[in-house]
Amino acid sequence: MITSQTQNGLFSVIAAELSAVEDCLREPVRDSGALLSTVASYALGSGGKRIRPALLLLAARACGADQGGRLVTLASVTEMMHVATLVHDDIVDHSTKRRGQPSAAALWGSDVSVLAGDFLFSRAIQILVADGDMRILRAFADAIVSMITGEGLQLQLLRDLTISEADYLKIITGKTAALMSAAARVGALVADASQDMIEAAAAFGLNLGIGFQLVDDALDYTAREERLGKPVENDFREGKITYPLIQLMRTASVADRAMVEDLARREQLGDEDLAGLRALVERYKGVAATMELVDHYLGQARVLLQVVPESPACHALYRLLDFVRHRDC
Amino acid sequence: MITSQTQNGLFSVIAAELSAVEDCLREPVRDSGALLSTVASYALGSGGKRIRPALLLLAARACGADQGGRLVTLASVTEMMHVATLVHDDIVDHSTKRRGQPSAAALWGSDVSVLAGDFLFSRAIQILVADGDMRILRAFADAIVSMITGEGLQLQLLRDLTISEADYLKIITGKTAALMSAAARVGALVADASQDMIEAAAAFGLNLGIGFQLVDDALDYTAREERLGKPVENDFREGKITYPLIQLMRTASVADRAMVEDLARREQLGDEDLAGLRALVERYKGVAATMELVDHYLGQARVLLQVVPESPACHALYRLLDFVRHRDC
Numbered sequence: 132m133i134t135s136q137t138q139n140g141l142f143s144v145i146a147a148e149l150s151a152v153e154d155c156l157r158e159p160v161r162d163s164g165a166l167l168s169t170v171a172s173y174a175l176g177s178g179g180k181r182i183r184p185a186l187l188l189l190a191a192r193a194c195g196a197d198q199g200g201r202l203v204t205l206a207s208v209t210e211m212m213h214v215a216t217l218v219h220d221d222i223v224d225h226s227t228k229r230r231g232q233p234s235a236a237a238l239w240g241s242d243v244s245v246l247a248g249d250f251l252f253s254r255a256i257q258i259l260v261a262d263g264d265m266r267i268l269r270a271f272a273d274a275i276v277s278m279i280t281g282e283g284l285q286l287q288l289l290r291d292l293t294i295s296e297a298d299y300l301k302i303i304t305g306k307t308a309a310l311m312s313a314a315a316r317v318g319a320l321v322a323d324a325s326q327d328m329i330e331a332a333a334a335f336g337l338n339l340g341i342g343f344q345l346v347d348d349a350l351d352y353t354a355r356e357e358r359l360g361k362p363v364e365n366d367f368r369e370g371k372i373t374y375p376l377i378q379l380m381r382t383a384s385v386a387d388r389a390m391v392e393d394l395a396r397r398e399q400l401g402d403e404d405l406a407g408l409r410a411l412v413e414r415y416k417g418v419a420a421t422m423e424l425v426d427h428y429l430g431q432a433r434v435l436l437q438v439v440p441e442s443p444a445c446h447a448l449y450r451l452l453d454f455v456r457h458r459d460c
Numbered sequence: 461m462i463t464s465q466t467q468n469g470l471f472s473v474i475a476a477e478l479s480a481v482e483d484c485l486r487e488p489v490r491d492s493g494a495l496l497s498t499v500a501s502y503a504l505g506s507g508g509k510r511i512r513p514a515l516l517l518l519a520a521r522a523c524g525a526d527q528g529g530r531l532v533t534l535a536s537v538t539e540m541m542h543v544a545t546l547v548h549d550d551i552v553d554h555s556t557k558r559r560g561q562p563s564a565a566a567l568w569g570s571d572v573s574v575l576a577g578d579f580l581f582s583r584a585i586q587i588l589v590a591d592g593d594m595r596i597l598r599a600f601a602d603a604i605v606s607m608i609t610g611e612g613l614q615l616q617l618l619r620d621l622t623i624s625e626a627d628y629l630k631i632i633t634g635k636t637a638a639l640m641s642a643a644a645r646v647g648a649l650v651a652d653a654s655q656d657m658i659e660a661a662a663a664f665g666l667n668l669g670i671g672f673q674l675v676d677d678a679l680d681y682t683a684r685e686e687r688l689g690k691p692v693e694n695d696f697r698e699g700k701i702t703y704p705l706i707q708l709m710r711t712a713s714v715a716d717r718a719m720v721e722d723l724a725r726r727e728q729l730g731d732e733d734l735a736g737l738r739a740l741v742e743r744y745k746g747v748a749a750t751m752e753l754v755d756h757y758l759g760q761a762r763v764l765l766q767v768v769p770e771s772p773a774c775h776a777l778y779r780l781l782d783f784v785r786h787r788d789c
Binding site (some may be wrong): 162165166167219222223224225241242243245246247248249250252253254256257260263265268269272273275276278279280282283284286287 | 491495554572575576582583585586589592594598607609612
């Protein structure tokens with residue numbers, strides 16, 4: 132399991148805090164017998180990699196914060212917000228699977244899932260208000276707006292094979308990198324870091340997040356379903372035109388482009404169609420080009436780490452970059 | 461049109477501010493060409509009664525606040541949050557009409573609507589963060605959590621004819637009264653009112669809101685579709701067991717209760733079925749009992765108003781109570 136691997140190995144320096152985050156995630160939505168609590172707990176408990184909480188905790192410690200209850204609370208809020216968007220995304224994308232398990236939307240229907248996502252969002256805001264730091268509220272509020280507008284742009288440009296690289300980057304920066312950036316920023320804020328350090332942490336999170344999503348988009352064309360816990364070539368099926376395909380469309384022959392355009396117009400795609408698409412992505416080095424871009428963004432993140440004093444947390448952040456680069460699921 | 465009637469008559473004392481609210485509602489979601497902005501603008505612009513912004517403005521002025529840009533901003537936020545929940549509710553309830561117009565979900569689909577509601581929510585939070593008063597953020601965050609949990613309980617108890625009066629009141633307090641209470645509280649907060657006055661304002665909003673929703677639930681059994689802008693007997697069709705029906709179920713004969721139970725089990729309801737239900741609600745004085753409860757809550761609100769010094773805003777709040785009591789749509 133990736134969860135135990137990441138938590139025991141990669142994040143060993145914050146293992147105790149991450150375990151406290153798991154406890155914390157059971158608290159804010161507990162209300163025995165209430166439907167929304169059941170659904171929210173299911174979504175929170177379905178075993179993500181907890182990268183956002185880890186990032187917040189590591190950024191805080193790398194900036195010199197003592198670990199404490201407040202950081203665990205804020206790390207949990209980061210995950211609640213992430214999971215809230217996943218619950219809504221599964222409605223938007225009509226996804227029936229999430230991390231190898233049925234999605235909340237598949238189990239309870241989209242009506243219940245809309246409210247369960249809202250519940251997670253609003254409880255997260257309530258916890259931040261109780262924490263009482265306006266700078267932290269601002270970081271998260273800005274991140275949520277970016278996430279939603281990123282998702283909105285993605286929906287707007289669905290099936291658009293002429294999507295520009297700039298729009299694609301805007302989408303993934305919004306939907307994935309913004310919250311990672313907020314997580315790292317909040318870690319630095321709690322550590323009372325200098326303004327420069329806070330901005331460096333936020334930029335680290337942003338670059339890490341862009342790299343993370345690019346790898347995700349590459350894996351969709353290379354991974355195997357059993358490993359990924361969700362169908363592969365799923366992005367194309369859902370109409371999401373990601374970097375491997377952008378690369379394909381700007382380098383392919385007229386005939387090959389026409390073939391992709393034909394596939395994009397189809398209502399149903401068979402296994403052969405998808406195998407053909409995968410072969411085209413490979414021929415035009417769609418995944419290799421994506422990984423080059425990954426290296427660019429993770430490289431930027433690596434440079435930003437150089438201003439941080441040596442520490443176990445700092446080393447863990449370097450290892451996090453390697454993990455994001457080389458993960459296969 | 462109710463909008464012009466309420467704004468020109470009932471709310472004439474704050475007509476200028478309400479007009480500024482309309483302008484303000486066009487601002488925060490403006491982003492030419494972005495799909496979510498289009499949908500959010502449509503939902504915001506579809507002519508509600510703007511009771512929540514009016515309540516905030518009147519409470520502020522009744523507590524001695526100068527009207528100003530800040531109040532207009534906060535009044536707009538109240539409406540944004542209200543409309544965000546409407547957009548999501550229309551997904552939850554599978555409603556195709558809202559105020560006589562197609563719902564956002566009907567026009568753009570539930571996928572786009574999920575994000576459009578999230579967009580309104582998150583922009584509202586962002587504006588509150590920019591305003592920078594943690595007490596106001598707390599009031600709204602608490603209200604949103606109450607709204608969502610109220611909606612969740614409603615969904616959980618759908619089609620449950622044995623729903624208790626206590627659970628029904630919990631639902632309407634959450635889904636409707638909590639935000640009205642927050643609106644009045646925020647008005648008093650901005651006016652720098654005493655703690656007693658702030659709590660009185662919040663209690664006024666809460667009682668007004670409960671009365672408002674009870675009238676809504678009564679109108680569903682008495683109004684005509686052309687006037688209401690949405691189908692009547694809609695609550696029963698959607699499985700919502702409201703006060704008129706609770707009254708019916710606790711006073712009806714065994715045979716009549718069995719008839720309602722039979723109707724509640726049906727997948728499809730014809731006009732005759734609904735006419736029969738309406739007749740039963742009338743026979744057992746379901747609407748009259750609801751209006752008695754309305755008078756109780758609006759009476760409580762009226763008592764709370766007595767601590768407020770005489771002023772045009774105070775008079776407008778009395779008239780608001782009368783409006784809520786006697787509205788027919």
